[in-house]
Amino acid sequence: MAKAYTFKGLLTNNGWLENATVQLDSRGCITAIDTQANHPKAEYVNGYALPGFQNAHSHAFQYAMAGLAELHEGTGIPDDFWSWRTAMYSLALQISPNQLEAIATMLYAEMLRHGYTAVAEFHYLHHDRNGKPYNNLAELGERLVAAAQNAGIKITLVPMFYQQGGFGKPAEDKQKRFLSKTVDAYYQLLDSSQQAVLQYSHANLGMGIHSLRAVNEADIKTVCRDFQNNRPFHIHVAEQVKEIEDCLAFYGQRPVEWLLNNTPVNAHYHLVHATHLNDAEVQGIAKTQANVVLCPSTEGNLGDGLFRLADFKAHHGHWSIGTDSHVGLNPLEELRLLDYGQRLTTHKRHTFYQEGHGDSGFNAISMAWKTGRKAMGATHDAFFAVGQPLDALVMDAQAPLVACSTLKNLCNTLVYASDASNTLGTLVNGQWVVQHNQHQNGERISQGFFKALRELGVR
């Protein structure tokens, strides 16, 4: 036995285990879990361990502009998603590989501090500032993997196929860093990215299409036909009303409708946002067992709209959460925002109720975690189990409301009435990466981040 922890509580798929001792091997994988109080060498942790959250959607570079684009200058132009996108493009055009790595390292350290232990990086910033491929096609993907390794988070790099500027429209100059002109060019990028993820034992690869507007019809069909189900497939879909209108004008079908009719959508697909759906689309996604990735803080920030969660749930649909543009990094807050959007419109409070299971906090953690694991390309679906790495967010058992709660109310106290100040730390592979809100390499990581942001001058 290399190490052991005794937690005041450990959340399992069947509820809380009290005084649970988790024994680990030298790699931080669990070798035994028990509740017998005879482990004098175990480190006692006066906290409640949740499975590390899975962040199923991230664009790391956008962290540099989180909280910007809120100064509305009275230009007479309505500020919306598309004006935000213009600001995002100007940032994307400036960033160097070193700056990207520094920004992503800071971001991933902050994700860990809030309890995410794995991230799916939806990566479309591929080329140099002139739009020319780097000698290493996956230079920037490799920097994201290095950032994940430096911060200590697990990463699924999802290099995106991005080809054109809109439905039937050539790419704009400001999109030049994103582009793979052909399917072959995209596959070469994927091959190089495969090499990049081999450099870190906790990295793996996904694939996908940025959005229906970003790739032509024939090439979307080719990529989806070639897809082997051996990794997760991610795509942005139906986020904005204009996107629905443009898709209807071009294809005569709505985005999700077109995707369902023209590609072999299945349980390996992760549809990011899927905000604007009609009844057939809600049912269609659920029927194919495709998953939806919801990013409530970003979707709220950008004024996207509300996902039809109640209807999707009625058809047993699966969803995960992501932080997308990173205006919010707290998984508990994402779950609350998701719930409150539904409550505000339905005037009901049982968003996460499952037949026979009324514990909202537990149900939300469970769905976000299990579907999030699939978005990473992982297969196991037990929170903590022998053979799996110990990845956990540990909440402080002495936080006032937590200290007074019975186990019955604990998940809901954590999800609905806690924040990052109530955390003891985050464990990845059985090691404390963050304790008391301090990342183990916090000083060095923030220095690199400050330097990059000074150079960029965007804030």
Ligand code: ZN
């Ligand atoms: Zn996104």
